[in-house]
Amino acid sequence: MSIITLSNHKTFTAEPDKTLLACAKSQGIVLEYSCRTGRCGVCKANVLQGETEVIQPELALTEDERASGAILTCCRAATSDLELDIDDLGALAEIQIRTMPCRLDTLERLADDVVRVVLRTPPKSALFFLAGQYIDVIGKEGVRRSYSIANAVREDAKLELHIRQVPNGVMSQYWFGDAQPNDLLRLEGPLGTFCLRETRTTNLVFMATGTGIAPVKAMLEALAATPESLSGKRIYVYWGGRTEADLYWTPDFPTLGLTYRPTLSRANAQWPGAKGYVQQVVLAENLDLADTSVYACGSEAMIHAAREVLTQAGLPLKHFHSDAFVSSN
Numbered sequence: 001m002s003i004i005t006l007s008n009h010k011t012f013t014a015e016p017d018k019t020l021l022a023c024a025k026s027q028g029i030v031l032e033y034s035c036r037t038g039r040c041g042v043c044k045a046n047v048l049q050g051e052t053e054v055i056q057p058e059l060a061l062t063e064d065e066r067a068s069g070a071i072l073t074c075c076r077a078a079t080s081d082l083e084l085d086i087d088d089l090g091a092l093a094e095i096q097i098r099t100m101p102c103r104l105d106t107l108e109r110l111a112d113d114v115v116r117v118v119l120r121t122p123p124k125s126a127l128f129f130l131a132g133q134y135i136d137v138i139g140k141e142g143v144r145r146s147y148s149i150a151n152a153v154r155e156d157a158k159l160e161l162h163i164r165q166v167p168n169g170v171m172s173q174y175w176f177g178d179a180q181p182n183d184l185l186r187l188e189g190p191l192g193t194f195c196l197r198e199t200r201t202t203n204l205v206f207m208a209t210g211t212g213i214a215p216v217k218a219m220l221e222a223l224a225a226t227p228e229s230l231s232g233k234r235i236y237v238y239w240g241g242r243t244e245a246d247l248y249w250t251p252d253f254p255t256l257g258l259t260y261r262p263t264l265s266r267a268n269a270q271w272p273g274a275k276g277y278v279q280q281v282v283l284a285e286n287l288d289l290a291d292t293s294v295y296a297c298g299s300e301a302m303i304h305a306a307r308e309v310l311t312q313a314g315l316p317l318k319h320f321h322s323d324a325f326v327s328s329n
């Protein structure tokens, strides 16, 4: 048994052959995570002291990061006592993860390849979650897929999802073909650690590609419900797609006074908005990145590129919060 100490002095014990992330969780300590398969990089931590071993491949780490002592807590076990340069996420420890039945309430096409699905949970069994988290939906024969919740907690407890069609995807076949209102499904959640943090930074930057806008929409709804917490803050939203048809929603939060930059990577000549990739558009905004917190959700490629360019330009790594969509068929 090894003792693991975090930078806020919290400790937990770790067994050999069990990931650090799982050991922490079993003792009520929540560390940042998303995919739990070594691909998204959200659970990255620097080892200040001690030894670890790899028990599943750390696909999201670059050679440079590995050489500088970074590990993925979802992939490594401790082989000695350890000091890690990360904090736990206290607020999330209170959140209970549950598996429950749910019914498909409504289904609506948002774009050629995106549907909005609304799920309802059983009466008196509302799911409590933090805006930005995701759920796993479990369909027929136990097929399970992860989707971000696209709303803040609602009075009617319904859950909105934005689902993109995946060519030959098993669940896509269901959502885009067979799904009917009232269908019975199961869900597990809430999952993930992508949520608003208490922060002193002036600028809050939300960046998304594709259906990565779903948790951003949820966070903006949560902020709009507590405008008093935003005094002196400036909010920026960057949403990237290939063509105009990909941007199927417009943020409409008058009380937030936000700056919205819809961004197209394959814009035609008439497009009046930003062109290129969202991370480049954020850079071109010339914000004081040392005084900025970033919440990014979308493709793995965008998350990796955004983390790299923004931290190189002065954004502190611990102010970059992300959830990468790791695709599966």
Ligand code: FES
Binding pocket: 032, 033, 034, 035, 036, 037, 038, 039, 040, 041, 042, 043, 044, 060, 072, 073, 074, 075
């Ligand atoms: S790489 Fe560890 S949670 Fe995604």
